Amino acid sequence: MSSTLLISATLALALLFVGSDAQLSATFYNSTCPNVTSIVSNVIQQAQQSDVRITASLLRLHFHDCFVNGCDGSILLVNSSTIVTEQDALPNVGSVRGFGVVDNIKTAVENSCPGVVSCADILAIAAEVSVSLSGGPTWNVLLGRRDSTIANLSGANSDIPAPFESLSIITTKFSVKGLDTNDLVTLSGGHTFGRSRCLNFISRLYNFSGTGSPDPTLNTTYLATLQQICPQNGSPNTLTNLDPITPNTFDNNYYANLQNNQGLFQSDQELFSTTGASTISIVNSFSSSQNTFFQNFASSMIKMGNISPLTGTNGQVRSDCKLVNGG
Template sequence: MASSPAAFAVLAVLVLLSGTSSAQLSTSYYSYSCPSLSSTVKGAVQSAINSEKRMGASLLRLFFHDCFVNGCDGSILLDDTSSFTGEKTAKPNSNSVRGFDVVDGIKTAVENACPGAVSCADILAIAARDSVVILGGPTWDVKLGRRDSKTASLSAANSNIPPPNSSLANLASSFSNKGLSTKDLVALSGAHTIGQARCTSFRAHIYNDSNVDPSFAQTRQSNCPSASGGSGDNNLAPLDLQTPAGFDNNYYKNLVGKKGLLHSDQELYNGGSTDSQVSSYGNSQSSFFADFAAAMIKMGDISPLTGSNGEIRKNCRKVN
């Protein structure tokens, strides 16, 4: 039977729709244009973590907060301009996300090796993976080929990054909106096996919630005053008390013992649908590592700019 023009047009549209932008990403994207990319980034990340262990968690968090706001496009790195207010001053990021100077240093090293070739968005993706590996976690092949956004959105950052007082339902909804499953949510939350949080983020949990170990709450209260608005707001506590600079499965063991630092952490083990997955990861680090790596690849596929969209920034803080 002969094909009609209309049928051909429908087929063409379906073919276009099936070729998502994430499918254009490739682990070998820079094999020819920047063969030294992997070693260049890893060396810079290693140096940064050697100087400050906490930086590994900070670089990983930058990637999370970038991907959750209009996709993994490097928008979180942009400074404010006269035409837009960026994401750095959004509530989830202000006085919280860090590591911008380190990213600048990595970008400079990459530009020296391969001028104008590698996006800031891809640098974030590689640095996140390298940080996890350096701190003892799993590795994975990072898909590359993202381009950098030419704008950023304060309002999108405020509305898309789940706050530390989120319920399990709200967390699941936020992740679902990004194409991530509840399984991905629990696995990716394991990133809180490293890093620290400010008192203002966990105060309500350690003073008001009932699903917290009393001795753990008392320990955390010693460095986090109950009254807000004072200098204590920025006091830090490790998200994982046992091994705060080691990427392992202790985060999940802590949740089972009601020693999650954030309300949103403990929501993952609070008599709900995710309890069994938390228990499983607490019993099997290899299971956690495998699922975390898979979820990181999946998160890296969120709405990348590819082809002629976006640009390759020369300076991660500003558009060309």
């Protein structure tokens, strides 16, 4: 499929998916909180000055929220008498971050337009702003989500894709959420910035799939570098860049890394190294054209942001993103 056809098909799918919930709208807060995007952007820009990772972390928060019960802000809820937090799930514990910045955004938004903007929408806006501030594409964020009054720890453990899972498993996890193979390759491109802990990929360096040897798809020079960063008896929490070339910039280098066998996660590299996989041609397309990747990323983010949102009178607009109102 040509790049133009790929973009057209993806945009058509995104519009079709968006049409399934007409209550979400890019103009939802135009009369009730018209400055919400600039408020979110100002807080993130301030946070960036002391935390270069924050933009990647905020994008990841939105992703991990949407994959559990839909885009409902449930990942932000902490333990209480009625809530068992998703933050303690294996894909999240000690890993997802940026909650303090979300709290700061919520405070700033509440000061301007109290009781109006949901925490779920704050995550969606923050994801777009974070990508844009890091050099990536912009898109019109569809808004009008409301916040969940429940969390789903077991769903977080089962539904969020893991970095050590195979292409077939991850493809199924995306499909269940209404996301196709193109969305999978596109949204995986979010690994073009940010950091990861050694524990997420160390098995690839020494004992891949119980073989006692490294993953054979790893570039040998890259393998040696990673083994220095993550020795066998080292700390599992040591951080390394997801993209060794431009770790803080949102660009298409992620796909060139895959072509060079420098994908950090098994789930990354399998997009290119799985024999006969339909994902290979998409990786090649995005590697050769950053514009193609950016256009697809924008449409896939819109599509992901429409996974089972609470709208209308469902849910609530939390006054504190960490807690259910009155809880």
